Amino acid sequence: MKKIKHVKNNMLRGDGNATKALLIDVAGKLIAEQGYEKTTSKNICERAKANSAAINYHFGSHEGLYVAVLEEVHRYLLNIKDLQEIEEKNISAKEKLVQFLDTFILNVWKKECWQIKVWARELMNPSPFIAKILSENAIPKFNVVVKIFSEYTGLSKNNPKLYSCILSTMAPFALTFLVRRNNTEVIKLLPVRYSEEDLIEDLKAFALKGIEVFCQK
Incomplete structure (x- = not known):
């Protein structure tokens, strides 16, 4: 036996x-x-x-597999090593921020893959496991993003305005991502012809200008 x-x-x-x-x-x-x-x-x-x-x-368990799926989603969409490489580069603070935005847009906006769809579902209807994923996967990445924004804005990590700046910058990208992943093409809702590439570039330009104005307050 x-x-x-x-x-x-x-x-x-x-x-x-x-x-x-x-x-x-x-x-x-x-x-x-x-x-x-x-x-x-x-x-x-x-x-x-x-x-x-x-x-x-x-x-x-089945739940353990789903946690592993969510961990793979986070690794695939925005790898912490990529963020750390950007943050540690010997380039200007603005170049670091632009590279971060480009990486975020490329990975989260343009990729057509199951990882994107799973994460959109999770954000729209959070599972009991999202707290674990955020604490173990998202928070370490967010801490690197904080360093990038802090260097560009000159705001201390202890300054609440820094986090307002980060959230305000990322919100338009996150919103359009969620709308797009729920089978609604944002471009078609606009009253004029507007390419997705132009929309992305304008959102990025608006974000950078917004940060600049915000820091002058």
């Missing part, structure tokens, strides 16, 4: 890292399509052609 159990466990393990990555990818795509509530472990394992016990084996 022990020998049979040993063989079964080996079959379950397979290539552990590859299986985990596959389950995260399949789960992410299903959740992007139909939402977390409608995505079952059975659905995921069937599409991944994985052992029915694979999710519990690798993630502990």
Whole structure:
């Protein structure tokens, strides 16, 4: 009996890292399509052609897999290493801020992938796991962003105005992102023809000018 159990466990393990990555990818795509509530472990394992016990084996539970999906979403959309590289570059404070905005726009606005759709769903209908994801993944990234904005504005990290500045800068991008990901094309709502590229550049220019004016107050 022990020998049979040993063989079964080996079959379950397979290539552990590859299986985990596959389950995260399949789960992410299903959740992007139909939402977390409608995505079952059975659905995921069937599409991944994985052992029915694979999710519990690798993630502990269905909920554990979803947390892993959200962690992958954060890693994919805005990698903390990319932010740290920008913050540590030997360039002007304005160039750092522009590079951050370009990276944010490229990763969060332009990418067409399941990670974007999952995050949009999570923001519109937060799960019980969002606090964990924010504290362990978003906050460390936000701290790097704070350094970039602090250097450009000259505002101390202890100054509440710095955080007003950050939120005011990011809000238009976040709003248009959410509207766009809920199958509404912002451009079509406008009474004039306006390319998405022009909208992005204008939002960025408005953000930079807004920061400049804000810092003069």
